[in-house]
Amino acid sequence: MTDALLGNLDPEPVRAAMKARRKGPRELALLLSPGADPVLEELAREAHAATLRHFGRTVQMYAPLYVSNRCAGRCPYCGFRGDQRIGRVSLTLAEAVEEGRAISRLGLRHVLLVSGDAPNDVDPAYLAAAARALKNAGFDSVSVEVAPLDEAGYRALAEDGAVDGVTLYQETYDLARYAALHDAGPKADYGFRLGALDRAGAAGIRALTVGAVWGLSPWREEAFALGLHAQSLQRRWWRSRVQLGIPRLKNVPPGFEIPHPVGDRTLAHVVMALRLFVEEVGIVLSTREPPQLREALLPLGITQMSAGSRTRPGAYTIGDAGGEQFQVVDDRRPEEVAGSLRARGYDPVWKDWDRGFTDL
Amino acid sequence: MPDPLVVAGRAFDSRLLVGTGKFASTALMRAAIEASGAQIVTVALRRVDLANPADDMIGAIDRAKLLLLPNTSGARDAEEAVRLARLARGAGLEPWIKLEVTPDPRTLLPDAVETLRAAEILIADGFTVLPYMPADPILARRLEDAGAATLMPLGSLIGSGLGIRTRDAIEIIIDQARVPVVVDAGLGLPSHAAEAMEMGADAVLVNTALAIADDPVAMARAFKLAVEAGRLARLAGPGGQSREARASSPLTGFLR
Numbered sequence: 001m002t003d004a005l006l007g008n009l010d011p012e013p014v015r016a017a018m019k020a021r022r023k024g025p026r027e028l029a030l031l032l033s034p035g036a037d038p039v040l041e042e043l044a045r046e047a048h049a050a051t052l053r054h055f056g057r058t059v060q061m062y063a064p065l066y067v068s069n070r071c072a073g074r075c076p077y078c079g080f081r082g083d084q085r086i087g088r089v090s091l092t093l094a095e096a097v098e099e100g101r102a103i104s105r106l107g108l109r110h111v112l113l114v115s116g117d118a119p120n121d122v123d124p125a126y127l128a129a130a131a132r133a134l135k136n137a138g139f140d141s142v143s144v145e146v147a148p149l150d151e152a153g154y155r156a157l158a159e160d161g162a163v164d165g166v167t168l169y170q171e172t173y174d175l176a177r178y179a180a181l182h183d184a185g186p187k188a189d190y191g192f193r194l195g196a197l198d199r200a201g202a203a204g205i206r207a208l209t210v211g212a213v214w215g216l217s218p219w220r221e222e223a224f225a226l227g228l229h230a231q232s233l234q235r236r237w238w239r240s241r242v243q244l245g246i247p248r249l250k251n252v253p254p255g256f257e258i259p260h261p262v263g264d265r266t267l268a269h270v271v272m273a274l275r276l277f278v279e280e281v282g283i284v285l286s287t288r289e290p291p292q293l294r295e296a297l298l299p300l301g302i303t304q305m306s307a308g309s310r311t312r313p314g315a316y317t318i319g320d321a322g323g324e325q326f327q328v329v330d331d332r333r334p335e336e337v338a339g340s341l342r343a344r345g346y347d348p349v350w351k352d353w354d355r356g357f358t359d360l
Numbered sequence: 361m362p363d364p365l366v367v368a369g370r371a372f373d374s375r376l377l378v379g380t381g382k383f384a385s386t387a388l389m390r391a392a393i394e395a396s397g398a399q400i401v402t403v404a405l406r407r408v409d410l411a412n413p414a415d416d417m418i419g420a421i422d423r424a425k426l427l428l429l430p431n432t433s434g435a436r437d438a439e440e441a442v443r444l445a446r447l448a449r450g451a452g453l454e455p456w457i458k459l460e461v462t463p464d465p466r467t468l469l470p471d472a473v474e475t476l477r478a479a480e481i482l483i484a485d486g487f488t489v490l491p492y493m494p495a496d497p498i499l500a501r502r503l504e505d506a507g508a509a510t511l512m513p514l515g516s517l518i519g520s521g522l523g524i525r526t527r528d529a530i531e532i533i534i535d536q537a538r539v540p541v542v543v544d545a546g547l548g549l550p551s552h553a554a555e556a557m558e559m560g561a562d563a564v565l566v567n568t569a570l571a572i573a574d575d576p577v578a579m580a581r582a583f584k585l586a587v588e589a590g591r592l593a594r595l596a597g598p599g600g601q602s603r604e605a606r607a608s609s610p611l612t613g614f615l616r
Contacts, residue, residue, distance in 0.1 A: 052572040053519045056382020140406075206436075234466055239436055241465040280466050345384045354406045356447040357440045 005029035006220045011039045018046045023277050028227045031273035032220045040269065047272040048299045050279045058347045060282075060304045061334065062110035063103050064145075066313040067091045067130065069325065071116025073147075073187050075171070076256045077216065077249055079311075079325045080116040084253060089313045090121035093129055100134045102316035106308045106334045109351040110141040112167065114311075114325070117147040117187060124149060124156035131162040141353040143167060143207060147186065148196035154203035161358025165207030166200040167284075168193070169245060172216040173225035177259075181216065194229075201237025208233050208240050209284060214262040214270070215249030223270045227277045234278065243282040243304070244274055250288055251327045264293055268300060275301030287330040291337075294330055295344055305341075307334040363591065365563050367540055368456075368488045368509040372399045372427075375557070376587045377542060379431075379567025380417060381407070382519075383576065390420045392570050396580035401426050402458045402565070404433040405444045410451035429490065431458035437471070438478035445482055457482060458512070459491040468518045472499050476506065483507040492544055495526035500533045511537055512565065514545040515556065519568040521548020524555055534560045550579075550586030557590025558598065 006029045008014070014035045017027035030036075036043055068090035071080040079086070091099065096113075103111060113130060115122040131142040143165030144157065157163035170193060172178050178190050187193070197208045210230050212222045226244065233242045248267060249258050262270075271283060282303040285294055294305060310316050311325045330337070338348040364371035378398040383389035393401055401421050408430075409415040421428050430448040435441035438461065445457040459482065461474040470492050476499065479489050488509045493499055495513035503511060513530050516522035523546060524530065534541050540562035547553050553564045566583055573579035 053521065053568065056568065056571045057384035058382055238466065239463045342385060347383060347385050349407070351409055352406060353434070354444065354447075356405065356444050357434065358443075 002029050002224065006033055006224060008033035008035040010035045011037075014039055015042065018043060018276060025224075025228060028273065028277045029224055031276055032223050032269070036269065036273070040265075040272075043269075043272045043276070044300055047275040047301050050275055051299065051301050051303070054280050055282070055303045057345055058349045059298065059302070059341055060110065060349045060352050061108060061338070062112055062141075062143075062304060062306055063106065063108045063334070064112045064114045064286075064306060064309050064311065065096065065099050065103060065134075066114045066311055066315070066325065067096050067099075067126075068115040068118045068122050069313050070118035070121055072119070072185050073117045073182070074184060075181060075187070077181070077213070077252045077258070079251075079253060081253065090115075090118060091313050093126070093133060095314060095317075096130045097133045097137055099314065099316045100137050100139060103308070104138050107338075107350055108308070108334060109139055110353065111139050111143075112165075112306075113142065113144045113146070115144075115146045116325075117185070119147065119186075122146060124153040128156050128159065128162045131157070132160075135162070135355050140351050140355060141165070143209070145209075148193050149199070151199040151203055154200040154205055158200075158204040158206075161206075161355075163205065164353060165209060165243075166197065166205045167209035167211075167245060168196045168200075169211040169213055169247065170194060170226075170229070171213045173212060173222055173229070174217040177217045197233055198236060201233060201240050204239075206240055207243060208237065209243040209245050211245035211247060211284075213247050213249055214267065215258040215260055218260050219262050219266055219270060223273060227274055230274075230278050230281055234281075241282070242278070243284060244278075245284045245286070246270060247286060247288060250329070267293075268297060271297055271301045287328045288326055289329060291330045291332060291340065295340065298341075298344070298346060305337070307332070307337040363595070365540060367400075367490070370427075373397075374399045374584075374587075375563040375591055376553070376584055377402065377429075377544075377563055377565040378570065378580070379565065380404070380421075381433075381567055382571035384571075386416050386420045388576055389417075389571070392576040392580040393421070393426070394580075395577045395584065396570070397584045399426055400429050402429040402431045402567075405430050405448055406434045410448065410453070427456065428453065429456055429458050431460050431492075432478075433460045433462070435461050435478075436463040436474075437461065438474045438481065441474070441478040442481050442485075445478075445487060446485070449487070455486055456488045456509075457490070459489050462492075470494055470514070472496060475499075476502055479503055479508055480506050490542070495529040495533065497529055497532040497536065500537065504537065504539055508539060510540045510542050510562075512542045512544040515543050515552065516546030518545045520546050521569060522546050523548060523552035524559075527559070530556075530561070531559060550582040553583050554586040554590035554593070557587055558593050560594055563587075 017030040145167040284304040287309040377400040432441040462468045515524040542563040543556040544565040
């Protein structure tokens, strides 16, 4: 049934799906179908209205803090993959805090700790300690984007509210494609990755950010699976806030060709369809995308943006300490991004959490 | 004739309370507050930096003229709400708190059990507590018995703009309340606010309806007028509604 709906060519059922008060798999498939193409502007109006209702004219700002680019993974599409000849570094706790101070001097109060799959250097104890140290250094919210952990690992992060959020992208929901891209190492376990955010939810992590990497598999099927994954997380872990990330493959390592490139129009379509399917879910957009596109996508559903990002460990303080994970396209300083957002009638929000919620 | 809203012994001329979230800029928020005539302005503690006197949101609220009412938005349980309230008081804010315990980020509905628990703790601790609550008349009685300064039942989901979908329950709450009833959440249009006031609510609180209007300042003024009109109508004693024409002669005329 889903395949037929995803292939729908008629705009009328898409219009009906847009207006449906309760949206299920059927509506999601229709919103993603080619039938939406002629009515994309209508879709945009609905998506904009839903975004306004739930989030108003605000954008929450954050920056990534890369703590390690060591990686056991061999993902052929990633700049961190283990066989790339780049300078490898893992930050000590003290170095991570120094990076944090440099980020907070840029005005940011929410930070995302990022690492390759480096379990020897970056384990739950390290992450929890780094989160505590960063909160003591003035950050209001700390999230992590690291390889999947077991539930005990997530419990260690959630303890006392040290880590507020976990971001974990499935890369692709297509099992065969996933297996072909990740044929060795711990990442070969599709199920362990798919269940990670459930374990994080069970451990009491407050924000669960789910996503797929656009470009690996056909986008309609991917977006359909992503929407249902987000909804299932909402239903099971109803005390946690579910969010979506939409990283798109751009510059990939030599020798890898993006199998299903996703254009701007498609990315916008995905944002709108997912916004209407899970109205109250935040959508995060990184500096992989250029300024004009980031700001154009904002009214359609984006609610969080990174700014001033450096995607190499130590880069905020030390400079070129190691390889980058991805190329930052929007390299404006956070204050420039904020100024541009204000000019578009959006209030950049630097602080939307408080250490006071928990014991830290 | 003065007709103040009295909350915990304190009188306010305005019966419109406003929130500060979702505005396109702090300047616009300030202008909307001014136009609304509100004297009670609520601010999410998670959004402000209490340690920083230069915080733009706190700085935008003239505390000589307005009561800055901190709220615990984002709290998942009583403990978190209590902790936030105490932090706010510790940072020098008045011990007034708009209690919000909303564990489900999808609906942002208030948790009746945790709200009552937090209210009891905070009231015992000397706070003036204004709880955001489900439109449940028994919970309203329990909160009142616990010493809540107001009751703030929801009209519909926060930000939904759907108006008063809990009418029957709110009517019971108003009818039995000994403290002011403030209809909070879901009021999307000035007519919704007027409706609440006509029903006998003592005040209403709006935020999203102002923040996401094309012209928040004009919408704030429209809500101000609607609240005044609804209040006047309530005091005037509405004649009730009928689907049929009513003869102006008394129905007992035939007895003469």
